[in-house]
Amino acid sequence: xxxxxxxxxxxxEVPFVVAGRRVDGRPPAIRHVENPWAxxxxxxFSEHMADELTxxxxxxxxxxQEIIAFLNRLGCLWRTDEYPRRRRYVRQLQEVRGISEPAAxxxxxxxxxxxxxxxxxxxxxxxxxxxxFMLDDWIRREETEVRAFPRxxxxxxxxxxxxxxxxxxxxxxxVTKNTVVLxxxxxxxxxxxxxxxxxxxxxxxxxxxxxxxxxxWDRSDxxxxxxxxxxxxxxxxxxxxxxxxxxxxxxxxxxxVPFGPRRSVAVVGAGICTGTELEHVxxxxxxxxxxHDQHACFSxxxxxxxxxxxxxLQELGRAFGRYSELLPRSRDTIDDAAVVSLMRRTAEFLGAxxxxxxxxxxxxxxxLAPGSxxxxxxxxxxxxxxxxxxxxAHLDAYVxxxxxxxxxxxxxxxxxxxxxxxxxxxxxGLMNLFRPGATHDGYYPLSRLVRLSSTELPSAVxxxxxxxxxxxxxxLEHGTLVELVMS
Amino acid sequence: xxxxxxxxxxRVHQLDEVAPVDRIIFGRANPFAIAKRDEMAxxxxxxxxxxxxHRDHNVGFGRFVGxxxxxxxxxxxxxxPVFPIDLFKQLDLASVPNAEVVRRxxxxxxxxxxxxxxxxxxxxxxxxxxxxxxxxxxEPWLSTDxxxxxxxxxxxxxxxxxxxxxxxxxxxxxxxxxxxSEFLVQGGVFLAEAAADAIARHLANGALVGVVGPxxxxxxxxxxxxxNGRRVRGRDRIVVxxxxxxxxxxxxxxxxxxxxxxxxxxLGLDSLEQVRDCFSQVELNSVFVECAQHRKHVPPWVHxxxxxxxxxxxxAPGTMGLLAYIDTSARSYPCCIISDDFGAIDPEPCxxxxxGTTLRITRRVARSTGSEGCALKIQHAxxxxxxxxx
Numbered sequence: 001x002x003x004x005x006x007x008x009x010x011x012x013e014v015p016f017v018v019a020g021r022r023v024d025g026r027p028p029a030i031r032h033v034e035n036p037w038a039x040x041x042x043x044x045f046s047e048h049m050a051d052e053l054t055x056x057x058x059x060x061x062x063x064x065q066e067i068i069a070f071l072n073r074l075g076c077l078w079r080t081d082e083y084p085r086r087r088r089y090v091r092q093l094q095e096v097r098g099i100s101e102p103a104a105x106x107x108x109x110x111x112x113x114x115x116x117x118x119x120x121x122x123x124x125x126x127x128x129x130x131x132x133f134m135l136d137d138w139i140r141r142e143e144t145e146v147r148a149f150p151r152x153x154x155x156x157x158x159x160x161x162x163x164x165x166x167x168x169x170x171x172x173x174x175v176t177k178n179t180v181v182l183x184x185x186x187x188x189x190x191x192x193x194x195x196x197x198x199x200x201x202x203x204x205x206x207x208x209x210x211x212x213x214x215x216x217w218d219r220s221d222x223x224x225x226x227x228x229x230x231x232x233x234x235x236x237x238x239x240x241x242x243x244x245x246x247x248x249x250x251x252x253x254x255x256x257v258p259f260g261p262r263r264s265v266a267v268v269g270a271g272i273c274t275g276t277e278l279e280h281v282x283x284x285x286x287x288x289x290x291x292h293d294q295h296a297c298f299s300x301x302x303x304x305x306x307x308x309x310x311x312x313l314q315e316l317g318r319a320f321g322r323y324s325e326l327l328p329r330s331r332d333t334i335d336d337a338a339v340v341s342l343m344r345r346t347a348e349f350l351g352a353x354x355x356x357x358x359x360x361x362x363x364x365x366x367x368l369a370p371g372s373x374x375x376x377x378x379x380x381x382x383x384x385x386x387x388x389x390x391x392x393a394h395l396d397a398y399v400x401x402x403x404x405x406x407x408x409x410x411x412x413x414x415x416x417x418x419x420x421x422x423x424x425x426x427x428x429g430l431m432n433l434f435r436p437g438a439t440h441d442g443y444y445p446l447s448r449l450v451r452l453s454s455t456e457l458p459s460a461v462x463x464x465x466x467x468x469x470x471x472x473x474x475x476l477e478h479g480t481l482v483e484l485v486m487s
Numbered sequence: 488x489x490x491x492x493x494x495x496x497x498r499v500h501q502l503d504e505v506a507p508v509d510r511i512i513f514g515r516a517n518p519f520a521i522a523k524r525d526e527m528a529x530x531x532x533x534x535x536x537x538x539x540x541h542r543d544h545n546v547g548f549g550r551f552v553g554x555x556x557x558x559x560x561x562x563x564x565x566x567x568p569v570f571p572i573d574l575f576k577q578l579d580l581a582s583v584p585n586a587e588v589v590r591r592x593x594x595x596x597x598x599x600x601x602x603x604x605x606x607x608x609x610x611x612x613x614x615x616x617x618x619x620x621x622x623x624x625x626e627p628w629l630s631t632d633x634x635x636x637x638x639x640x641x642x643x644x645x646x647x648x649x650x651x652x653x654x655x656x657x658x659x660x661x662x663x664x665x666x667x668s669e670f671l672v673q674g675g676v677f678l679a680e681a682a683a684d685a686i687a688r689h690l691a692n693g694a695l696v697g698v699v700g701p702x703x704x705x706x707x708x709x710x711x712x713x714x715n716g717r718r719v720r721g722r723d724r725i726v727v728x729x730x731x732x733x734x735x736x737x738x739x740x741x742x743x744x745x746x747x748x749x750x751x752x753x754l755g756l757d758s759l760e761q762v763r764d765c766f767s768q769v770e771l772n773s774v775f776v777e778c779a780q781h782r783k784h785v786p787p788w789v790h791x792x793x794x795x796x797x798x799x800x801x802x803a804p805g806t807m808g809l810l811a812y813i814d815t816s817a818r819s820y821p822c823c824i825i826s827d828d829f830g831a832i833d834p835e836p837c838x839x840x841x842x843g844t845t846l847r848i849t850r851r852v853a854r855s856t857g858s859e860g861c862a863l864k865i866q867h868a869x870x871x872x873x874x875x876x877x
Contacts (some may be wrong), residue, residue, distance in 0.1 A: 173654045334829065335853040338796035338809055342571040342852075345799060345825065349551045350577075360797055371573065373854065 004243055010038035010095040014189050016045075017196035019052050020210035034185055035041060036333050038096040040189050045217035050227045053215075055152040056179045056407045058207035064125070064135050067174055068118045070208045074198055075116025084199060086112075089194045093163065096190060098331030103293075110164040111195070114171055122196060123436035128446035135177055135450065142289075143457045143464075148450035150177035151255055152232035158192065159238035159259075160185030162297040169235050170239050174208060176449040184216040185238070220396035225249050229315060231342075233449055248257075254303065257448045259441055262297035262400035264372065266428055267391055268463065270306035276378075278311055281405045282319035284429025285380075288403055290323040291432055293330050294376045297441075298401045300433045302373045302381040306393045313366070317355065320378075329361045329378060336377055341373040369394075385413045388413060397421030400441060405427040412416065508533055508788045508815050517623055518787050519841035526787045526842060533815040534564045541821035544580040548821040564790055565801045569825040570810040572770045575602035580820045583607050588819060590789050594769040602769050604654070606819050613816035614772050619663050620786055621776030623766060623815035624841060628761050629695065629726045638666035639689040641682055643700025648668040649812060654769035655731050662699055667875050677704050677829040679711035686730050687719055688756070698754070701731040702746055702764070703739065709753040720755035727754070727762040728776075743781065766848060770824050772817035775846070782837050782845035789814045793831050796852075804834035807849060827852045 004448055016023040025031075025043035033040045041324045058104040059067070077083045081090075086108050093104035129148055131139045139199075140143035156169040166182055167222075183260075184191035191213035199209035217224030228234055228249050229440045235257040242258045246407045250256055266288060272281050287302040305312055332475065347354050352368035362378040370381050385391065388409065395402070395417055402417055404410050405428040414425050423442045434440065457463070461471045475481040511518050511529070521529065548570075555568035560849040575585050576582065581588055582743040588605040595601065606614075622629060627859070637852065649665070649670070650656030662668050671682040671749035682698075689696045703729065712718055720724075733740040741749075747762040756762070763777040785791045792801050793808030802808040810830045814822035830848040839844045 012618070032687070333795045333853075334807075338829075338852045339854060341799050342573065342809075342825065342827075343794060345569075346571045347575055348554055349547070353548065365503055 008316040011036055011265055012096055013041045014193050015042050017047055017214045017455050019213055037098055042216055045215055046219055047223040047256040050223040053181050053213055056211040059211040060150050060177050062207050068121050070117045070206055072118045074202050075112045078112035082435055087197050100328035103327050107163045111167045114167040120436050127437045128444035136288050140332050144454040146452055146454045148452055151449055153179045155228055155231040156235045157183050158185050160188030162292045163188050166281040170195055172445050173449055176446055178449055180212045255448050257445055262398055263399040264298050266300040266403045268305045268405050269313060271406050278315045281382045282315035286319040286323040287379055287429050288431040289380050290327045294378050300403055304383045304437055305384050306388055309383050324361050339375045342375040381477040392416045392420055395420040401431045403431040502753050512613050518620050519843055521787055521842055524843055527759055529787055530790050531564050533788055534813050545821055548642055567633060567813055567823055570824045572824050572826055575604055575770055576600045579697045581605040585821045592769055593652050596654050604769050610772055610817050610819045615664050616775035622776045622820050623772045624776045624784060625726055637694050639694040640666050640668040640699055641685045641699040642668050642670045643704040645672040645745045658767050659671040659699055659730055662697055679708050682708050682768055683712050683717045689722055698727045702729045703733050703736040707728055709749050712753050718753050720806055723757045725754050725756055726767060730765045771812055772822055778839040778841050780837055780839045784841055785844040788816050791846055804832040
């Protein structure tokens, strides 16, 4: 991965941002990260840099509304191509990652939406913490007043499979007033840096901007490991190995917020029968398969279709064709191409029906479950079932999202599916949309990014079920402690 | 002739009719001296017979082959469908009755998803034969006619008994079929000092010493010998054969030429030609041994081709693709496989003079989670935990 700069492909320099300060690579303290299309030159992460990454008290003292307002301003910048950094980001996603222009624009749009969604952020705080004022004030909860405080230094180990997920992790940590270190993944060095740099564009002296860092270190880097060890919270996105590494290396009091590997499936009931409905469902399914080239945890990898599956399958070919134009596939590495080709050939050996786009851009496999590892690359496994009751046997805690059509299937099956470990059930076509109140991998992430303190009412307040002041000494003397609460 | 080879030969001769592939593997003629044109005709004939036989004896493979009808003008050998080796993790691909399977060999790995390959006597005998044929490429440093006379093998692997059904260990321990062997990985621990002692002892006794093992353990041995003042003067009396690759210790891998130079320095070899690498995998039934030019030669009973990662169609020699093999020595299972390895078929004949296809293996296909290989089992006890994303 590291080595001298190559002469072919794009040469891109990506700076770090360290505690709100841009750090450009200066030889010899640089490293080159190569992929099939580009060589990215970044600064070398150092112990000295790591030392600068400490909790910033400024953001902890900032009213939530100021943080959200800043994020909103930032999101507005990201809204259009008027913003040069967005233009550069969209171009570099294509050059460096091989992402198609429409898909790159879609990533930038999502970043804008995530940053700009102030009302939704307030709602999210309200739902996940119990009150949107929780980080700014003491909130009455029964006989206490409770207030949420940031954990402190939050380190985000990103996976890079979905570029805009960096924005999700960033916003969650900032609105809970944490200092943020975005540790980029080798396959996406662009997004964390672009986000942090855009904050400097917005206002380099703003406490939020000064609380954000975007860096990269190699997996064996001791300074990076030591930083994780002293972090107050670690959000880790990616493989089980990555999650286990964090569990081994994080401090004993650190809150680990894992987003480990998940898969998602779609379910289509027999109630879909008219041509228009079929077309709509097929397009919705195509969206959930094609977005992020199926690399997201919420991407549909399999669809269970209540028999007969044939009408939907006929419509799917057209829908996949349509989405091939809307979101053209990223350029494949030879490894990506090989994994998909080998999967197709395996399916053929096992007797499955395999339908492939003329250009190899998508694959539909019928009559076979994916092996231990789904190949991604827009491959959909179709299972025809006689009853949707059969679906639950295929669900477990590794299933993040189930997308359904028609919607009333949700009401009929959600108890069963959720009890098997499914985190979310959505309408088909909306599997990527986390609405306020949605769980993420089985929990509310904001609640894990704060610690709660409570102040409790004095003895003069009797409390529920108590009809006299609380005097424990007197009750111990009289042996009446058990009567503290009236029957 | 060792008892093992005699037994193998006897088994093959028990067959009603000696198959053409056996005439090549076990015949007296040098398979690497067949003229190119004859070799192509021979391989084509062997492959056609081979595919037909497995189609008729293996229902799953027969159904698979039936899905692919070659178009007019297609190269019949190149159009034989190959299947991914992953299928050995999912299916029992035996083409012979269970009673004929003498052993099911496994690739190593800790994930629980390992390849399982059923082998009968004939298939195992042919594998041993392929090793013997491959060793011809080591001449004049090693004469295959004298293998069992004065050769001592110092094996940097576990004994076959300790290794169980792990194919790599079985293959690397095959030296025992031809020569006296000592196994220096015991209880998962590599005994470097004992290996150095054995080399010195055999040299003192005037034996020709074969040092056989994975490159990482060879490097461990060389490092230990260098650090402990145990360098030897092997001159032309040591031949080193590595196999299995660096696997999990890939971070420590050195260039092949560097390994050869270090081996020559510590073992006091006359020539870098005395250090060779070889390739096999559990799903393949032959060994590709390096010649003096350090090219891996494919024997004529194996058809090797690089295929496009995107379409699996054959690519031109010299072009990198997924390496695919049809190994007609595998009777107990259909060895019409496409591997997980990127590589290329060399476009030019090998200057060493041996005929036949030579190939380069570049690297494994990168998947989102790592897979572990054969050398892992031995090395597991010798290293720290695997690196992870973090």
